[in-house]
Amino acid sequence: MPAKRTITLLLLASLAVGQMLWAAEPPADCGERRKELGERLTEARLQGDKVRLSTLEEHLQMLNKDCRGLVPLQSNQADVGRANQLTSEREARLREALGAGDRQDIDLRRKQLDQARRALEAAKH
Structure with a gap:
């Protein structure tokens, strides 16, 4: 009888450890x-x-x-940070232009935002 109890406890312990290891892995x-x-x-x-x-x-x-x-750390983390900040600023300017409703200003701000996004993607790679 003690052997069955020991085996059962070991089995339960191994299942619990397996659950913890599985939960510890990131998606x-x-x-x-x-x-x-x-x-x-x-x-x-x-x-x-x-x-x-x-x-x-x-x-x-x-x-x-x-x-x-x-x-993963990038060697050009500062460049990525600056490009990210510029993208955020240009997004804010586009929002302002959309609020004002000036078609030319909206087009200009969209082009600038597209350039900033391309620069951000380039910095990331």
């Missing part, structure tokens, strides 16, 4: 999910939807926690 699609959330965050910023923006930011924080925040 495989972290990068893809981050990219999708980033795009949705950009849309929410452009539309000025603060409620949706805060919800998406919370989702991103949870994703980072699930993925343990593992993001």
Whole structure:
């Protein structure tokens, strides 16, 4: 009887350890999910939807926690940061132009934002 109890306890212990190890691994699609959330965050910023923006930011924080925040470091992190800041500024200017309704200004701001996004993508790669 003690042997059965020992085997049962060992089996349960191995299952519990397996569960903990499985739970410790980050999801495989972290990068893809981050990219999708980033795009949705950009849309929410452009539309000025603060409620949706805060919800998406919370989702991103949870994703980072699930993925343990593992993001490969880039040698040009400063360049990426500057390009990201420029993109954010140009998004804000486009929102202002959309609010004003000036067609020429909107077109100009969209072109500038597209350039900033291309520069950001180039800096990331």
